[in-house]
Amino acid sequence: MSGYVHSVTLDREKCQGCTNCIKRCPVEAIRVHDGKAKIIEERCIDCGECIRCCQNHAKIAVTDTLERISEFDYTIALPAPSFFGQFREEKDINKILHAFLLLGFDEVFEVALAAEVVSYVVSQYLATNEYKRPLISSACPAILRLLQMRFPDLLKQVAPILTPMEVAARLAKEGAAQKTGIPYDRIGAFFISPCPAKVTEVRQPLQIKKSAVDAVIGASTVYRDLVKQLSKLKGQDIVLQRATSRGIGWGYLTGESRAIGTPSTLSTGGIQNAIDIFEEIERGELQDIDFLEVQACTGGCVGGPLNIKNVFVARVNLKNMVTKYKTKDPYFSEDQLRKFDEEDQFRSTEVVEPRPIMALDDDVSKALVKMERIDAIAATLPGLDCGACGAPNCHALAEDIIRGVAFDTDCVIKLRERVKTLAEEILDLARKLPQTMADQKGTGHGQEEDISSA
Amino acid sequence: MIEPCVSSAEPRFQLDYPINESDFLAAGESASKTKKALQQLGLKPEVVKNSAIIVYEAAMNIVIHATSGRLKVIIVRDEVVIRAEDTGPGIPDIELAMQEGYSTAPHEIREMGFGAGMGLANMKHCSDELIVESEPGVGTILEARIHLGQKESPREIR
Numbered sequence: 226m227s228g229y230v231h232s233v234t235l236d237r238e239k240c241q242g243c244t245n246c247i248k249r250c251p252v253e254a255i256r257v258h259d260g261k262a263k264i265i266e267e268r269c270i271d272c273g274e275c276i277r278c279c280q281n282h283a284k285i286a287v288t289d290t291l292e293r294i295s296e297f298d299y300t301i302a303l304p305a306p307s308f309f310g311q312f313r314e315e316k317d318i319n320k321i322l323h324a325f326l327l328l329g330f331d332e333v334f335e336v337a338l339a340a341e342v343v344s345y346v347v348s349q350y351l352a353t354n355e356y357k358r359p360l361i362s363s364a365c366p367a368i369l370r371l372l373q374m375r376f377p378d379l380l381k382q383v384a385p386i387l388t389p390m391e392v393a394a395r396l397a398k399e400g401a402a403q404k405t406g407i408p409y410d411r412i413g414a415f416f417i418s419p420c421p422a423k424v425t426e427v428r429q430p431l432q433i434k435k436s437a438v439d440a441v442i443g444a445s446t447v448y449r450d451l452v453k454q455l456s457k458l459k460g461q462d463i464v465l466q467r468a469t470s471r472g473i474g475w476g477y478l479t480g481e482s483r484a485i486g487t488p489s490t491l492s493t494g495g496i497q498n499a500i501d502i503f504e505e506i507e508r509g510e511l512q513d514i515d516f517l518e519v520q521a522c523t524g525g526c527v528g529g530p531l532n533i534k535n536v537f538v539a540r541v542n543l544k545n546m547v548t549k550y551k552t553k554d555p556y557f558s559e560d561q562l563r564k565f566d567e568e569d570q571f572r573s574t575e576v577v578e579p580r581p582i583m584a585l586d587d588d589v590s591k592a593l594v595k596m597e598r599i600d601a602i603a604a605t606l607p608g609l610d611c612g613a614c615g616a617p618n619c620h621a622l623a624e625d626i627i628r629g630v631a632f633d634t635d636c637v638i639k640l641r642e643r644v645k646t647l648a649e650e651i652l653d654l655a656r657k658l659p660q661t662m663a664d665q666k667g668t669g670h671g672q673e674e675d676i677s678s679a
Numbered sequence: 680m681i682e683p684c685v686s687s688a689e690p691r692f693q694l695d696y697p698i699n700e701s702d703f704l705a706a707g708e709s710a711s712k713t714k715k716a717l718q719q720l721g722l723k724p725e726v727v728k729n730s731a732i733i734v735y736e737a738a739m740n741i742v743i744h745a746t747s748g749r750l751k752v753i754i755v756r757d758e759v760v761i762r763a764e765d766t767g768p769g770i771p772d773i774e775l776a777m778q779e780g781y782s783t784a785p786h787e788i789r790e791m792g793f794g795a796g797m798g799l800a801n802m803k804h805c806s807d808e809l810i811v812e813s814e815p816g817v818g819t820i821l822e823a824r825i826h827l828g829q830k831e832s833p834r835e836i837r
């Protein structure tokens with residue numbers, strides 16, 4: 226598919242051409258060619274698994290930088306709920322929010338606050354709609370992309386409701402436009418992101434035509450500058466902090482389910498777990514579950530590849546904050562939440578379409594022929610799944626050969642066999658050729674032996 | 680016993696899974712592999728999904744109710760054919776077994792979440808044609824056929 230731009234890319238300088246990432250990629254989207262890793266764009270779901278496992282730090286997420294602030298008349302930082310897990314509890318959220326202003330933003334809006342709105346909208350949807358169980362969360366864009374590719378049939382079970390990031394951007398920009406009189410499109414919303422998937426989601430949104438988010442900055446990109454500003458901060462009289470534990474908890478797995486409050490939910494993190502559970506749902510199981518919270522990252526967004534702290538440390542930090550803000554009164558009244566819901570403005574407007582890129586050919590009978598050839602080739606490969614060929618396993622190499630992007634001699638074992646056969650042929654020829662001349666010039670094998678033995 | 684469906688025409692594609700006794704993971708794995716292969720062939724999502732369900736349920740029945748068996752997924756002409764053969768106790772009353780909710784699964788199997796008596800009914804629902812033949816004390820052969828052109832259920836508008 227042309228024009229499918231990804232956030233996850235390769236730093237060619239740093240890539241050593243090892244096989245770590247090709248083996249770890251859950252959708253087999255990476256190959257090593259000419260000693261460098263190459264991401265197959267149409268297959269990548271931006272989960273960031275390769276960023277996590279690359280020891281040479283050659284896999285990077287292309288995100289925006291703070292410089293983009295200058296492009297707008299007014300800017301708003303939108304830190305993800307998981308961002309606060311990067312700090313110890315004593316650093317309270319209000320202080321962290323103030324530090325964003327010192328970085329140059331005019332305003333800061335917690336995505337956690339929007340998560341409370343989304344929680345309400347989803348809970349109303351569950352209560353008042355006929356839907357196929359379980360309703361699948363739309364919050365993780367890497368999961369949506371996985372569904373498009375591998376579970377097209379489950380797309381219709383995805384909640385037709387916008388993500389907290391999107392809702393936050395809209396609420397923040399509308400509020401700022403009203404307050405300042407600055408036109409909406411001169412206001413920049415900067416999402417502070419735990420993951421590359423959100424970058425792709427903003428550039429190519431699936432549930433809506435155009436995202437209200439203007440820039441996505443990786444959590445790790447702002448972290449150091451922010452910590453510096455934090456140490457400079459004294460007391461803050463102005464209270465910027467508005468979210469309660471209902472929204473803050475969205476930063477880790479189970480937080481979303483809890484916030485929605487439906488009794489029968491299932492929460493899962495990690496791509497392999499997601500695949501297992503989607504397979505069960507596709508078979509018609511788990512129909513007693515109302516809502517499926519499903520995230521690409523183990524532990525939820527605190528485990529996002531662009532975060533700094535270990536996922537479990539971040540989880541504890543965030544949990545402490547959830548406890549701290551438990552008794553806080555919600556910022557949006559029940560009436561206001563109901564109004565948001567009734568206006569339907571946070572519903573998705575686009576149908577998420579399948580992307581059946583697994584097919585070997587558009588024509589089934591041609592695909593069948595290719596499949597037969599793949600199986601035939603795979604049968605001749607050694608089955609070591611070593612990855613030295615640059616494909617994640619022998620079968621993937623066979624597929625690549627048929628797709629015309631690899632050769633059987635990419636397999637080191639195959640290559641050795643070929644070299645051996647060739648060498649034997651050469652030896653054979655070497656023995657044969659001189660025979661006719663041997664009688665004339667007297668340089669046959671037998672004579673050599675005679676000389677050496679003399 | 681039903682004749683192997685493939686004898687009449689050249690199969691274009693074949694997956695073959697042995698199903699061993701008490702191998703509870705076999706069903707999920709064969710369903711998952713079937714799904715991947717059929718997706719690569721570019722079959723309709725509905726056909727892929729239904730095939731995976733049938734493979735899963737048929738394999739599960741072998742694991743739970745029979746001793747051991749084999750499962751084949753074949754494409755002949757314009758159909759996916761799923762054929763499950765086992766050696767085991769067989770099904771004395773097939774019509775009864777096909778009924779929703781009928782199950783002879785023992786207590787411990789129900790504890791594991793199986794044995795709702797929905798498997799065969801579900802397979803029937805997912806296929807265009809389902810034939811079950813069984814000889815008590817010998818084994819069971821099940822053959823499900825799904826037309827490649829099976830109609831996709833219309834997308835729900837939201």
Ligand SMILES: Nc1ncnc2c1ncn2[C@@H]1O[C@H](COP(=O)(O)OP(=O)(O)OP(=O)(O)O)[C@@H](O)[C@H]1O
Pocket residue numbers: 736740741743744745765767768769770776777781782783784792793794795796797798799800819
């Ligand atoms: N391969 C088989 N060998 C012997 N008996 C079988 C076989 N398959 C099904 N049966 C019998 O038919 C009954 C109904 O099968 P069915 O798959 O519909 O339900 P189940 O396996 O009992 O429960 P579920 O599939 O919902 O977990 C079984 O309980 C069993 O008695």
Ligand code: SF4
Pocket residue numbers: 271272364365366367368419420421422423520521522525526527528529530
């Ligand atoms: S779980 Fe959260 S951090 Fe991870 S990919 Fe999904 S949205 Fe991004």
Ligand SMILES: [Mg+2]
Pocket residue numbers: 736739740794797798799
């Ligand atoms: Mg069954």
